[in-house]
Amino acid sequence: MTNLPVLTLIMLVPLLGALVILLIPREREDAIKTVAATASFISLLLSLVVFLSYDRQAGGFQFREKTTWIPEFGIGYHVGVDGFSAPLLVLTGIVMFSAVLVSWRSAERPREYFAFLLLLVAGVFGSFMALDIFLLLIFYELVLFPVYVLIAGWGSKRREYAAMKLTIYLFVGSLVAIIGLLVLYFQAGRSFDWFELQAGIRSLPPEQSVQLQRTWFLPVFVGFGVLASLWPLHNWSPDGYAAAPTAVSMLHGGVLKATGAYCGLRIGIQLMPEGAKFWMPVIVFLCMAGLIYAALIAFRQTDLKYIIGFSSVSHLGLVLLGLAALNELGFNGAGLELFAGGVMTGLMFALVGMIYERAHIRDVTQLSGLARTMPLAAVGFVIGSLTLMGMPGLPGFPAELQIFMGLWQASTTPSAMFSGATNGWYAVVVVASVIVIVINAAWTLRVAARIYFSEPQHPELQSLPPLDALEKTAIVLMCATLIIVGVLPNTVMSVVSAGVQAIVKGLTAAG
């Protein structure tokens, strides 16, 4: 088992799946869909294997594979996962598999659709496992192209505008990050390998190192942060998700944004801890503003997809807050929130998609009594909403709990990692963010009550076709994940905390 390049397989299977699909004649739709489902299922299983066999005692990076590639430029093929990224592989697997199931019936031109979807997810898997910055950037950019095509080609109204806006924002963001990364490359040893880069930065003379980190942390973190919908650079997200087809919204809101946050940690914080310490108060402020802003806007929105889109901005804001606490509790919470929020967002977009495919309505005011025609979807929406509002028993609660405790701690205790100043006002951030939870509770309950549990006021909605077996499977898969992780948080936390402990140890040694 240890000899098998599991991680490369996880990334390669969807890629091969895409190639296979492109070879299948256009009319053989069922064959195409089966290949897509099989490829995503295999990746899901393999990612579960990686997650379950991750050695919690040892922690750190495991399942590493390294081969030389372009040694003249210090580029190698180096992949591996630690406790923080292993759950993210599972997240991607779950959301992708569910996305394929949910799109089975409704995808038009399935050959191109599923090929691009598989290409997209291969890029996402690659981003989570790449330990060579160049490789990571390749995967990162590999994602942008299919997203643009999928939204522009298969989206709903205003799709060209949304696709263009999304791609430009994300591309510019990644450019800014790339510039910072190139500076690091040139200054710290001309290697793209993550480990060598980290060692290179540490081996610089202290003043130069601190200067380098402080200057370039912000561009890199914010550049990746655009993808994580860091306020106020989140503007691409609501329009993008609203226009995107269901599977893309699921993947994008649940998983792609996670890539942005993940890179913020892996590349921003871990490579440039001095810069992180210096700039994090700014990030904290932006996250808090974003949380409040997103919650308030979602309250007034009537388009279901915009509502869920803003809720994903909210959940990523929490993740970034957790990272910004710069302590073990905060990182733990961020890791769990990435997983939980990702599944939740995938679930919510799937449910909205199920309504839209049948009724072609996304306006909350025109929907009512849907619990009668799709009761399982109603239950799923309730579980998703409860996760969003941090209801205990679902994973949003333990995630937020740790994030907020991390911020409390950061407000008085100098982080073990950095003997830096404390930020007393973080305590205010906690209080403000907790209030956001109630705002979220208010609007999600209102939406759920209105569209599912109200008396039917639109008779044509009562004759909509019910959910098919594949859609039900997707809902059950995502809901079961949420409930299990919510009731037994240690299932995911044992892995996340093992990874985080190693991260913290590494940063303490340096700082």
Place this chain on the structure above:
Amino acid sequence: MDLLNTNLLSVITFLPLVGMLLVLATPADQTKLIKWGSIAFSLIPLALSIVAWVGYDQARGGYQYVESFEWFPQINSVYKVGVDGISLPLVVLTCFLTPLAMIFSLSIEKNPKAYFALFLLLQTTILGVFVALDLIVFFLFYEVSLVPMYFLISQWGGANRRYASFKFILYTMFASLGMLLAIQVIGLASKSFDITYLETELGRPFTGNNQVNYFGWDPTVWKAIAFIAFSIAFALKIPIWPLHTWLPDAHTEAPTGGSMMLAGVLLKLGGYGFFRLVMPLFPDVFSQPVLPDLSVFGAPFTYGVLLALLAFLSILLGAFAAWGQNDFKRLVAYSSINHMGFVSLGIASAAAALAPNATVREIDATIAGSGAVLQMVTHGLSSAAMFALVGVVYERAHTRDLTKYGGLWTIMPIYGAVLIFCAMGSLGLPGLSGFVSEFMVTRGAWSVHTLLTILSMAGLLITGIYILKAIQKVLHGPLGEEWRHHPLPDMNFAEILGIAPLMGAMLVLGVWPALALNVINVGVQGLLR
């Protein structure tokens, strides 16, 4: 069977959840199976809770049946459960009321599968609060109990159910926010969420090594803030005036079975919270003045006095509001505020003995505290009975308007007799359980908050007025117009089956209160020490 020996409380708590899964697996058209099956299934936790009661070692006292499992080690939270003399009666009460509330839900026609599944889930979450010995586990069950109750009201409730259920869940969640923040801070400072540890000198939050000084504020300020945060959360739940406004709507709009659980058990989560968390974790704050140098009638205006004042207002104003009602169900809803006011008064009096240099006699504080716990039990019985009886007449008459009733005694004699019995139980007639608890609270509070206790007894007078008003309007006088030609059927076998245990319990505890008080006393004494 070994599971019962080692994990009795977890079995009791999660058995209703198993029942919920069984209900969900049953086909939806098997309504009789679902309904009667749920009732029968819920007798098992009842039997087990009585086993726990009988097996509780009164001589030893303290927490018993304690279980501890690793659950969330990253934040030092453990799945820890146990009961003492305060929580065990409430566990038995919950297990006792659930099958009875289900009996009064037999007439549910819309989607009974979902109804009974939610009901069983509700039972698990409430039991979880009473047995939890870890702050995170406590908070988890406390919040989750809102979800099934919200759906029970919003899906099966009365005309105004959307508004009532929404208000119920949002108000309670909002009030719990402060408590959540306080819990986070406590967990960080004391490095543990274990209630048994936090009660000790070493672990007590905001004292000794566990002080916090965010923003550079004095640690005692943070202690007071956390105290207030916890108190607000529980005060809203009990409810204490002025945080009571969610209750009349929620109780009135809930379906009969839901109201019985809501008034019978859910309100007790608030009172229990004071006993389990606020009093042990913040024993000296009750004797702290709310504002420095503030005194009323020569005595410092402490948090305990504030609580007693609000308790008195709940008693008096709740009674007046009930008196003014023309909606039978709303009258009973306000009576809950009135009766739970005595619980708050008892808490305020018992807490006065917690401070290190308290002048209150321990005997008074113990009587007041035991009275408050007993009042929670007796009010659970009497309010459940009253809501059941409101439901009985509503189902037949399809109105709750007291002015439309009248003279029902002549056509529903059994109902009349039962109503008078239960109403007297609610009123606190000696011989029935309500009297014992109210007497104990006033007896214990007398020496601690004399003036407020005297004034509260005026509230008892109003209690008598509104109860008698209800009886008079429903049963006596000329027969209402509409019933002359469409006589209402009397109580049927199932309803009598449901109400009889409540009546029996009210009588038994009324003439033999030691049955419950022996255990309660052990718990309260342990708390006050």
